[in-house]
Structure formats: C-alpha cells, structure tokens
Amino acid sequence: MSLTEIAMARQPGGGDSQAQGRAPVEPAASEACRLLCAGVHLDGGYRDAVLDELYLHEERFVAPSTGIDAARVLAHALRARRTELGWAVGMLALWISAVPLTSGLFLLLVPPCVLLALAPWITGRSPRAPWYRKAAGFLVLWYGRFLLAGVLVSLVLLGFSGEDPPSEVELVSEGGSLLPGLSGGFDSLAEPGRAWAALILFLLIMVGVGLRRGQFARVMTNELSARRFPEVSSDPAELASGARYQRLRARIRAEQHAPLVMYHSANPFRGVGEPFRPWTLAVELRPRKDRKPVPVDNGEILRRIVPLLEALRVPSPHGSPEAADAVRDRLRELRVDECVFLPVDGLTRRDGAPYDDASFGPHRDGSVEEGGEARRHFLRIRVGGWHEELVVTVFVRVHTQGGMLMLEVAPHVLMPVRPQFREADRVAHRYLNNSFIGKAAWALAHAPESMGQALLALVRYLVSAWELLTGGQAGALPDGPAVSVRELGSDSEASLFQEMDVSRYLKSVEDRVAGGVRLALYEAGWQTAEFEQKIVNVANGGVFIETAQDSAIGIGDHNSVSNRNEGAGSSNGRD
Structure with a gap:
C-alpha cells in the first residue's frame, strides 16, 4: 500500500467527500488544453515543435503533461498541418500559374x-x-x-x-x-484582358487567404469551442487515421500522467515549469529529555505530511454544508501522490519502461528509503489554478542518514498559456462577425504574405517528411523528453492576481509540509526546536535560491548561503 493510501486510511473521515476535495477537470478537457490545441492552428512554429517532439522523435518519452492531454494537442497539430499543406499547394499553384496566364504582367x-x-x-x-x-x-x-x-x-x-x-x-x-x-x-503585353486576368487572380488569392482564416474560425466555434471541447470522443482530430499516430497516442496517454517519470539528465523536472525558490534543510536528530526516541524512517515522515496536505481541501466552516460546498478555492482540487524519477539510461525500448503497477510498485517501495542519486522518490503536491493555466507543483523528499534529517522541497510553477493562444476565441469571433468589407480588407492586407507562408509551409513539411524517412527514430535507443508541449505554450509572465495565488498555494503547502515533519519528529521523541527555527529562516527567505542547479545550500552554525546568479552571500548565526 502506498503512502497516500495509508494516510487516507488513517485520516479521520477519510471517506468523506468534502475531505476528499473536489476533482479537477480532466486534462483532455481543460481550458489550458483547449488553448494549446488552438495554438497549433495559430502558430506554425509551435505546431512544428509539437510535431517534432511527439511525432517525429518517437524514441523520446513524453514529458509530464501537467493539466493537459498532449495526445490531443498532437492530434490537432497533425490536422492543422494537413489543412495548411492543402492550402499551401493551392496558393502556390495560384501564384505560379498567374505569371504565364498574364504573360508576365502579374x-x-x-x-x-x-x-x-x-x-x-x-x-x-x-x-x-x-x-x-x-x-x-x-x-x-x-x-x-x-x-x-x-x-x-x-x-x-x-x-x-x-x-x-x-x-x-x-x-x-x-x-x-x-x-x-x-x-x-x-x-x-499590357492588354486589358491580361490586366483583368491579373486582378482576378489576385482576387482569388485574397479569397484563399480569407478561406483559411474562415476555416480557423469555424474550428474555434465548433470542436474547439468551450462548449464542445470537453466531448473528446466527438473531436474530428481524434478520429485521424494512421498507424503511427494511433501508436504514439497510446504511448503518450500511458506516460504523460503516470507516477513514473522517465527523465533526461539535463532537466529532470521538465514539464512542470520553472523552479521557484527550491530549498533544502538539514537538522541533527537529537533525543528529547522527557522520553526515549524511536527511530523514524523516510516513509513514516511522509505519512505524517499527507493528511495535513489533504486537509487543505476542506473549506473553512461557512454556516451550512451548502455554503461550504460553494467555495471555489483551487486548494479544494489539490492533489497529492507519489512519483519516482528514473533515468532513461539502460533501456533498449521505449515500451520497456515499468509503467504498469506490478513493475512500478517495487520501484516506489525501494526508492523511498534508499536515498539514491539516479532513482529518486518524491511526494508530489499539485494545485492547478486559473483553469489549469497556472499550475503549482511541489516535490518533497525526505532523507535520514547518519543521525541527520534532510528535507528537500522543490516548488515549480507552470506559467499561463501564451496571450496569442488566449486570444484565439476573440480572433475567430471578430472575423466571423465582421462585415464583408472588413473581411475583404483583412484579406487584402494579408494576401501579400500568402506566397511566403505557403512556400515556408511546404518546405517545413518536406523537411519533416525527409527526417521521418531517413532519421531512424523508430529504431533509436529511448531518450528523455527534449521539450515539453505545455512549457512551449507558456507565457513568461503572470498577472498580479496569479502571482498572489502562487504565493498563497506555496505558503500553504510548505507550511503543512513543515508541520508534518515537525509532528513526526516530536511524536517519535526527537527535539524539534532547531527544526522550527530553521523553518522560520526559510519562511523569511534565508535559504531561497533561484535554482538548485550549480548551487549549494547550507543552514546551521556559521554556514554561508549564496546565490551564484547574484554573487552575494549571507551568513547565518547560531540558531
């Protein structure tokens, strides 16, 4: 039985629906997933990156798809490419044929x-x-x-x-x-007939440009509308044929939300966003004077943390069950699970990863206590806000060794979807509700770009097809994810409200994690004063750094804490 299962069994009222919280929306039906599907229709560069990672390089494991279904994004990327390819061939045919048809006047x-x-x-x-x-x-x-x-x-x-x-x-x-x-x-050559032919051909190019935007607008108002998108089975993109896509779709959906994370050594946490002030705390285990201490292992400490975290789902008293149930705080959708990080080194086939329960169980049980380097066990706490556009994930690892307790906390923040993708509904609505003159003016303004866009689309398709034919990815050794579809579609900034929510989620989670560790130490007969003091230092920002990569963290007697990016250091006195 896993840590979370044990904790729920021990938690009073663990079967209460209110204590269980509210289930978040399915990743395949989330607003973030819908906007990324719109993004592959809007942005050719983003579409190419999705196809390169998920379709071309089939030897790569998919990164954790936080709050989305990467397979559905891939389906729309393939559909958008097919549509663009047909449009590109038609537009190039118009541009090329216009020259001889007008004897060069075009x-x-x-x-x-x-x-x-x-x-x-x-x-x-x-x-x-x-x-x-x-x-x-x-x-x-x-x-x-x-x-x-x-x-x-x-x-x-x-x-x-x-x-x-x-x-x-x-x-x-x-x-x-x-x-x-x-x-x-x-x-x-400038005869009236040829002049009219040139004008008619340019008008046809304008019509082609307008039809392309109209097709995008129809996609946004039909299968990608907020009303119809949750109906995954009726999405035309999901019905795409092709053995390669069907095979990759099955693999992606088996891997993207699994508790097993097959990682690339360059970025183990790829897919969950940017690191947000990760920290490590070390305390010496000293027995209390009033009782004889009992040994504590990593699993026992984590089991103390889980019920406190899950209690964050429960709304405060509001006078009635109905009022409490109406609370919309995203902490009600908080999810706690366990995950094990495994390197891809040594695997000979992508389908050889231990994703099934029978194979994953021994990895989970063995990694909790071993404190290994390559294989690592984490408690994963996740809160998805703003319709899964803003996701906070906190990874917690506990390790006891040589009379010391090490607490590692690695928060990550996944930023909202790109503003361009969030404007997709407005773009479609504006076009469909524009006047005929407005649509004609839009087509006239964008018709000159059509030749370059069509040529670029055709070249990109031919390059991708050549790499698929000659790259040998199908027989390559498995590799970790190079990019994350969700991260590629993220903005670099968040609004003030969203930043405030990130702070609230993190402070709530980190306080409960610290409380669980302190409780486990106290009930086992160990001193907690030093731990409590160092947690205060953490809360005051004493050990926060921008990234854990190439950084050193030390807390305690006369240790120095520095951020390599800032080149500044501060000394902590005896606590």
Missing part, C-alpha cells in the same frame, strides 16, 4: 508583396523591439502599401482604358527599382 505584384511580407519580420514580434527595427519596418510596410496600391490602380485603369499602361505602371516598374528595365517589356 510579376508587377511581386515587389510590393515581398515588401509587405518582409515588414513584420523586420519589426519583429517582441513588443520591446528596438526603435530602429520599428522604424525600418514602418517604412517598408508603408512603401509596400504604396506600391501595391499603385499597381492595383494601374491595372484597373488599364483594364478600363484599353490603352498602354499609364504612368503609374511605369512608376512601379521603374521608380520602384525592384524590377528595373521591365517597363518596356510589359508595354507590349
């Missing part, structure tokens, strides 16, 4: 389209881009718009007049300096 549209496509790249995506990049992007953007307007007006005038190209065409072809010397060549 090439007049290429220079302004290239400028308009380059303008966003020059400016950059960062809102904090340097002023010179913003200025250069602004100039290129408006110069491209001026040239495009000149070409379109010239073609319209030519189509109605039936005469040689007016001065506007000459201005674009000669004064634009991007197609020098072509004016004379186009004079003999």
